[in-house]
Amino acid sequence: MRQLYSIGIYIASFAIKLLAPFNSKLRLGVIGRKETFGKLEACISKNDKVFWFHCASLGEYEQGLPVFEALKEKYPDHKVVLSFFSPSGYEVRKNSKIADVVVYLPFDTKANAKRFLNIVNPDYIIFVKYEIWPNFLLEIKKRQLKAILISAVFRTSQSFFKWYGGFMKSSLFAFKTIFTQDDNSKSLLEKINYSKVTVSGDTRFDRVTNQLKTNNTISFIEDFKNGKDCIIFGSTWPEDDKLFLEYINTNDSIKFIIAPHNIKPGYMVSLKSQLKVKTICFSEMNGKDLSSYNVFILDTIGYLSRAYNYADIVYIGGAAGHTGLHNILEPAVFGKPIIIGKNYTKFPEAKALIELGGVVSASTSSAFESVVNYLVKDTSLRAQKGKINKNYIENNRGAVIQILQYIRI
Secondary structure, three states, X not given: OHHHHHHHHHHHHHHHHHHHHHOHHHHHHHHHHHHHHHHHHHHOOOOOOEEEEEEOOHHHHHHHHHHHHHXXXXXXXXXXXXXXXXXXXXXXXXXXXXXXXXXXXXXXXXXXXXXHHHHHOOOEEEEEOOOOOHHHHHHHHHOOOOEEEEEEOOOOOOHHHOOOOHHHHHHHOOOOEEEEOOXXXXXXXXHOOOOOEEEOOOOHXXXXXXXXXXXXXXXXXXXXXXXXXXXXXXXXXXXXXXXXHHHHHOOOOOEEEEEEOOOOHHHHHHHHHHOOOOEEEHHHOOOOOHHHOOEEEOOOOOOHHHHHHHOOEEEEOOOOOOOOOOXXXXXXXXXXXXXXXXXXXXXXXXXXXXXXXXXXEOOOHHHHHHHHHHHHHOHHHHHHHHHHHHHHHHHOOOHHHHHHHHOOO
């Protein structure tokens, strides 16, 4: 089975190289992976003490960051290798301050795994959430390196728990321990005789709590909001737009901030063409009286997590379609009422907060309008829902402490 898997990886990598000229995301990955071993050899020497942190993409990076930062502070003499699989993680965090070198993870072949580990020779390895690359993990196991998986989530549909999943299952045993987000994941692991598992919860709760310790003021949003009620639409997709654009176009007494997930120029033009009220983008705001505009589009990155501090109501995108719900914990920590789309069942925090009453799901534009109208009119209801969300964050912190207590260098 391992040989078949490895052949599949070679075929997939070859196909990706063929398709790369026609796809910008694939092209970034192909170019980046060509640089991986050279960057590692230039930065890491044989005598270095090294942490290797690996994340699939940006979301997993944010999830692991509080652990990474704490280890960097506790062990300042260790160098940090940070790897990503996806361009959407690497391109945004390739200059991360917590790492000495940031690289793309090479494709999961035996040869790449051996070469990578020969160069890095890590003292400790931390994978985040979903990242299970069998050839890398089996080589880690063979070398008896210290590796853990944090904030893990497992489902019965995954190959580890199927009759044909023996090869994938065996790779899990490379981890000295696995910290899961929930009891169900622990139970699934125990059924395949993996016993070194701890339910620590989700490190994102610790991550978003740290946001409250930073300076969250943004002067241009203060100028735009100008004391009025403000609804922020975070990490939205075209499917989300269908829920709320009509509402925006018929309400000029409320301020709206839209932070699309896709900020490519073509989509920005399309989005602006659908807005019938006075709209301005971050990229064109210099010298403008922001208070005179109804809609502010954040066609940039780096502000959204702080911007939620200014919201009276928040809509989080991704669940109106099937791209996946984005992070609702970021506005929740500020005590904001939250609205999401209908496809949220794979996200435990969304399910929990809907049951508690802090989050509301809207499946149609009319349902969205109804929810927003209630929240706009009833400030006490907004405060009640916001408090539910904030308390949920407070009650679920502590994963980072458990993980750090386990790690010994």
